[in-house]
Amino acid sequence: MGKIPVRRLFAPLLIALAATMAVVVPVTPVMAAPGDPIAAAAQVEPTVVRIDTEIDYQRAFGNGAGIVLDPNGQVLTNFHVVSGADRITASVGGRSYPAELVGYNRKRDIAVLQLIGAAGLPAAPIGDSTQMVEGEPVVALGNANGTNGPLTREVGTVTGFGRAVSAEDALTGSKDELTGLFEFAAPVVAGDSGGPVVNSAGQVVGVTTAASVNYRFGPGGEGYAIPINDAMSIANQIRSRAPSADVHIGPPVLLGVGVRTAQRGPGVQIADVLRGGPAERAGLLPGDRLLVLDGTALDSATTLTYVLDRHYPGDVLDLVWLDGNGQERTGKATLTPTTF
Incomplete structure (x- = not known):
């Protein structure tokens, strides 16, 4: 089975994450419903969180994105966005909050943050990723431009399901395989990790987690996302503070x-x-x-x-x-x- 280089979408200084992707059997194409993906994604933008991290040991800084789950400031993101961080700052609605890690599942690259002092935040509309079809238009929203820049809007289409990505974290040396991802043709870049993938109905259907390395050389390429149904199942376990063999509560x-x-x-x-x-x-x-x-x-x-x-x-x-x-x-x- 062929291997294609991919990278995770955390944008740190002095940190590099490299990965390879194994392609699984493609899904038979289905015609997707028409819609205006940019207009739909604009409805979700107020719920996108810009995440900045500091790692003292490596003297490193990083940025990524997250998704507001409830008005009191619980946020869904990738674990690799905040892994190893000594300090996490999250910005949403023009206001900045210190954030703490509620818990995470390292194997599935999911984490939940709590924004300290947050209240009245708009929660993201969560869709049903089992209803997605190949060819469906989507938009990946992210923080590649940094906290002081506009959100990135990467437009593309769903190209496959059941993908697997094997990633190596240069910070810890650990290797993890993510399975059950969907693939989409959109030029996601570093800093988009943890951000929502939005369908034409203005619903979050995935969490961006990886991209092919050829994106750094020009437009086009493939992104990979965790289906939102899978992400929310793990996030809800974390939010209930229920540890297990795969879910760790706290930092x-x-x-x-x-x-x-x-x-x-x-x-x-x-x-x-x-x-x-x-x-x-x-x-x-x-x-x-x-x-x-x-x-x-x-x-x-x-x-x-x-x-x-x-x-x-x-x-x-x-x-x-x-x-x-x-x-x-x-x-x-x-x-x-x-x-x-």
Whole structure:
């Protein structure tokens, strides 16, 4: 099965996310109902949230978009838009709010934010993504122009369903596969992540999450979105504060390491250690190889992040690692929250 390069649509400095997409069986074309997609999308624009993030560890800044779910400021977005952020600021209706992470599902790239002090916000009209058909016109609204610029309006048509995207996060080294996406031909760009895909009835039918890399070289190309029915199912679980194997409530915990998959042998290679963080206090140093975390043998950065997602601040995890001299060592790390 062919592979096509794609990228996630977070627009950070000093952060790069690369991905590949596996094309699944296409859907038989169906004639879509006519409509004015730009006029329909304009009805949704007041519900689009501009998201700005700061990451102290990498001295990085990023921007993305979100969707207002209720008047009191709960917002749907992609998890990768806010992953690793120390501070999140959200702007809607000309007003800026500090935001906190209510919870997330890393595997499905969904997160819910709470805008602190928000009230009376317009909530987005949510459609039914199961009613979409190939050839249907859509508009992706996003924040590629930055908080002080106009929203982007990327017009296109639905080109397929059931797509899968495999993405690698250069910030953590973890790899995740997103499945069940729909594909649409529209020139989405960095900063559009987390924004709504709107149908000709003025309803949100998806959440933009990835785009093909050839967009950076010119117009055209393909975007990928999470169907809104899938996104809302996860978002509603998060909003009810119901944790599960895949849903983490609250911000991620901090171990305080930058890792990459070991070139040879088991474990993950420690590239960086956050000064004063749990890993440093446990005795880990750059160049060490972390073998076991909380009883789980580590074979990739992805496994490490999934282990951490099962835990909460204050949890104490057992560590097994090889130091720079190849000696096996053990220790304990008390996890702390990331700050928002």
